[in-house]
Amino acid sequence: MATYERLPLGARFPPDAVIVTVRRALGRTVADVAAVDQIADFPLPVPRALEQASQWCGEMGLARIQVVLEDERLWNAAWGELNSPPGPGH
Numbered sequence: 001m002a003t004y005e006r007l008p009l010g011a012r013f014p015p016d017a018v019i020v021t022v023r024r025a026l027g028r029t030v031a032d033v034a035a036v037d038q039i040a041d042f043p044l045p046v047p048r049a050l051e052q053a054s055q056w057c058g059e060m061g062l063a064r065i066q067v068v069l070e071d072e073r074l075w076n077a078a079w080g081e082l083n084s085p086p087g088p089g090h
Contacts, residue, residue, distance in 0.1 A: 002080035
């Protein structure tokens with residue numbers, strides 16, 4: 001099972017990560033994918049967004065995938081493990 005790092009809502013996006021923002025739109029849970037100078041064209045189903053993020057990590061040589069949740073209740077454990085962000089000073 002994949003493991004992702006959670007990025008707090010409103011946090012600055014790190015340049016070495018692909019960011020997957022999980023949100024609600026029109027009654028569905030979807031995700032936006034963004035990295036350095038890339039943004040996915042349309043919101044994607046979350047599993048597809050995570051696949052896209054993994055692909056971009058490999059293609060762009062980025063270190064990690066970070067997930068931003070619009071609401072904590074949106075995360076589905078079937079998508080992978082979501083770790084809390086590192087504490088201050090890390």
